[in-house]
Amino acid sequence: MKYLHLIRAALFRRKGRTFLTLISIMAAFLLFGMLNGVRQSFADAGKSAVGATRLQTTSRLSFIQPLPMSLAARIEQVDGVEEVTWANWFGGAYQEPSNQIFTFAVPPNYLDIYTEANVDQAARERFAATRTGLLVGKTLAERYQWKVGEQIPLLSNIFPNADGSKVWTFDIVGIMDTDDSFMSQTALLHWKYFDESNPYNQGQVGWYVSRIGDVEAADRIARDIDTISANSSHETKTQTEAAVTANWIKQTADITLITSSIMGAVFFTLLLLTGNTMAQAVRERTAELAVLKTIGFRDVPVLMMVLAESVSLILIGGVIGLGIVAVLGPVVDAMSGGIVNLPPVGWSSWALGIAIMVLIGLVVGAPPALRAMRLNVVDALAGR
Amino acid sequence: MSDMIQIRDVSKVYRRGKQQVEVLHHINLDVESGDFLALMGPSGSGKTTLLNLIGGLDAPSSGSITVGGERIDRLGAGALARWRAAYVGFIFQFYNLMPTLSAQKNVELPLLLTKLGRAQRRKNAAIALQLVGLADRAAHKPGELSGGQQQRVAIARAIVSDPELLVCDEPTGDLDRQSAEEVLALLELLNREHGKTIVMVTHDPKAAEHAKHILHLDKGTLVEQVESDPARAEAARA
Numbered sequence: 237m238k239y240l241h242l243i244r245a246a247l248f249r250r251k252g253r254t255f256l257t258l259i260s261i262m263a264a265f266l267l268f269g270m271l272n273g274v275r276q277s278f279a280d281a282g283k284s285a286v287g288a289t290r291l292q293t294t295s296r297l298s299f300i301q302p303l304p305m306s307l308a309a310r311i312e313q314v315d316g317v318e319e320v321t322w323a324n325w326f327g328g329a330y331q332e333p334s335n336q337i338f339t340f341a342v343p344p345n346y347l348d349i350y351t352e353a354n355v356d357q358a359a360r361e362r363f364a365a366t367r368t369g370l371l372v373g374k375t376l377a378e379r380y381q382w383k384v385g386e387q388i389p390l391l392s393n394i395f396p397n398a399d400g401s402k403v404w405t406f407d408i409v410g411i412m413d414t415d416d417s418f419m420s421q422t423a424l425l426h427w428k429y430f431d432e433s434n435p436y437n438q439g440q441v442g443w444y445v446s447r448i449g450d451v452e453a454a455d456r457i458a459r460d461i462d463t464i465s466a467n468s469s470h471e472t473k474t475q476t477e478a479a480v481t482a483n484w485i486k487q488t489a490d491i492t493l494i495t496s497s498i499m500g501a502v503f504f505t506l507l508l509l510t511g512n513t514m515a516q517a518v519r520e521r522t523a524e525l526a527v528l529k530t531i532g533f534r535d536v537p538v539l540m541m542v543l544a545e546s547v548s549l550i551l552i553g554g555v556i557g558l559g560i561v562a563v564l565g566p567v568v569d570a571m572s573g574g575i576v577n578l579p580p581v582g583w584s585s586w587a588l589g590i591a592i593m594v595l596i597g598l599v600v601g602a603p604p605a606l607r608a609m610r611l612n613v614v615d616a617l618a619g620r
Numbered sequence: 621m622s623d624m625i626q627i628r629d630v631s632k633v634y635r636r637g638k639q640q641v642e643v644l645h646h647i648n649l650d651v652e653s654g655d656f657l658a659l660m661g662p663s664g665s666g667k668t669t670l671l672n673l674i675g676g677l678d679a680p681s682s683g684s685i686t687v688g689g690e691r692i693d694r695l696g697a698g699a700l701a702r703w704r705a706a707y708v709g710f711i712f713q714f715y716n717l718m719p720t721l722s723a724q725k726n727v728e729l730p731l732l733l734t735k736l737g738r739a740q741r742r743k744n745a746a747i748a749l750q751l752v753g754l755a756d757r758a759a760h761k762p763g764e765l766s767g768g769q770q771q772r773v774a775i776a777r778a779i780v781s782d783p784e785l786l787v788c789d790e791p792t793g794d795l796d797r798q799s800a801e802e803v804l805a806l807l808e809l810l811n812r813e814h815g816k817t818i819v820m821v822t823h824d825p826k827a828a829e830h831a832k833h834i835l836h837l838d839k840g841t842l843v844e845q846v847e848s849d850p851a852r853a854e855a856a857r858a
Contacts, residue, residue, distance in 0.1 A: 524716070527712075533733065534697075618668075
């Protein structure tokens with residue numbers, strides 16, 4: 237600690253250069269904060285504690301292949317299954333086809349299983365009683381300034397209604413006041429309206445969701461559910477919600493690979509940039525370091541001071557960069573009315589970020605620090 | 621008086637590529653405690669090399685060096701660093717102050733190696749600055765001081781941990797005559813009033829006149845020993 241002022245003095249010896257380097261480091265960790273948030277969000281999708289108690293059953297052929305409604309009663313009979321619900325993709329858009337909304341047709345008991353939707357009792361009763369009822373997520377409602385009681389049209393990109401039109405009219409009966417970012421941008425329409433109005437899907441569902449009591453028995457229960465339809469024309473595949481989400485993401489893109497590649501390139505560039513800065517900074521101070529050693533500073537403290545300087549440089553820039561994402565993320569989300577959703581910088585991002593900062597600091601600081609440690613005082617004082 | 625420095629049969633050989641260059645050749649020298657010795661000689665005669673050996677910055681190729689009763693040629697790098705911190709103050713031609721630190725912080729540097737607390741370090745540094753007449757310049761950075769003032773800050777840094785020995789390499793080499801005289805007067809004061817043993821390398825005969833003894837080196841060998849002021853030398857021996 238008593239060497240802190242020496243480290244600070246060395247760090248800000250050339251303010252312009254340090255400032256520019258700090259901006260580069262800030263930019264790198266700003267990008268890291270955003271990308272790691274995206275990666276973490278995808279990695280955590282479906283991994284909630286509630287999600288672990290849910291099994292999703294889809295057609296083994298393809299997740300767009302419907303399953304017969306008759307399966308519901310048989311799945312309910314499987315030992316360990318507490319409740320069964322189902323859903324179908326609706327594919328809604330508001331006003332413009334580009335304003336896509338995650339919309340699902342679900343029966344009222346869907347809310348018993350997806351408790352994180354957080355719908356109050358009055359809204360649940362209205363949803364159960366209103367054929368054209370629609371529950372909308374909080375973020376979605378804020379984005380389009382929808383209110384309970386309002387009637388809105390949604391365009392389905394797949395299903396026509398009883399009139400043959402793809403424009404469906406709904407009555408908003410409740411808001412899902414949820415913290416789940418996906419559900420907050422989702423709309424749920426009443427199953428009965430969907431099932432009875434469209435000519436394609438009658439008596440069939442997109443997928444089933446079963447709530448199970450014992451998470452440890454999930455594999456056995458999944459096998460038992462799939463056994464019901466074995467060797468039939470509608471064989472099923474039952475997985476935990478986390479596995480379904482992971483498969484779906486994998487089919488879309490390898491987010492981890494993409495984000496890791498970008499972050500790798502950014503950090504490699506940062507390594508070269510700060511490495512060069514540190515080497516230059518220490519080279520300029522050769523005589524000063526020689527004086528420190530002359531008056532009695534030993535090799536290891538000199539090495540540690542240069543390393544501390546390097547780590548401090550990266551930490552200052554990195555923490556500011558990550559801090560900007562952490563502070564501005566919610567502000568940008570709020571100001572965009574939910575259109576932009578920057579993932580929050582969680583503790584894992586902070587921990588990983590700080591570990592990367594320290595690592596880069598040590599890597600870029602090591603060569604000049606070793607040079608400073610091995611400095612020959614006589615040669616350095618003579619300017620050789 | 622006892623000997624502060626005893627140099628016995630010291631040689632120093634440097635390698636320059638495949639060549640070996642003998643810079644010092646079988647030097648024998650005794651410097652008494654409280655002495656003020658000026659080392660003179662042409663460039664390349666080995667003055668700075670001898671000074672570096674006395675200050676424990678370099679090791680001899682052969683022979684022994686004892687300073688304050690310690691065989692410093694036998695010390696390892698770490699022990700030698702600790703010894704320098706405790707027993708030697710260094711004064712350079714170009715002051716070698718930290719440009720980003722104030723005069724006060726520059727003077728405090730050697731005290732960072734001691735167990736003194738922050739307040740005591742500040743107090744000792746202030747006393748050292750007062751001794752060199754720069755108490756009112758404590759907050760100034762080296763760039764805001766004249767050459768003579770910077771050298772006086774360097775002297776304050778050299779004496780702040782109260783070392784017995786001061787080694788000075790051309791301390792007036794970068795100063796005008798008036799500043800040089802002020803610095804030399806200060807060194808004389810430290811020698812006379814505070815009992816510091818001083819070994820000073822200089823090219824300047826006028827600077828050397830301030831020393832009690834003058835020693836000439838040529839081609840790595842001691843050629844003559846001159847007493848600059850017989851009356852003072854006599855007094856010093858008494």
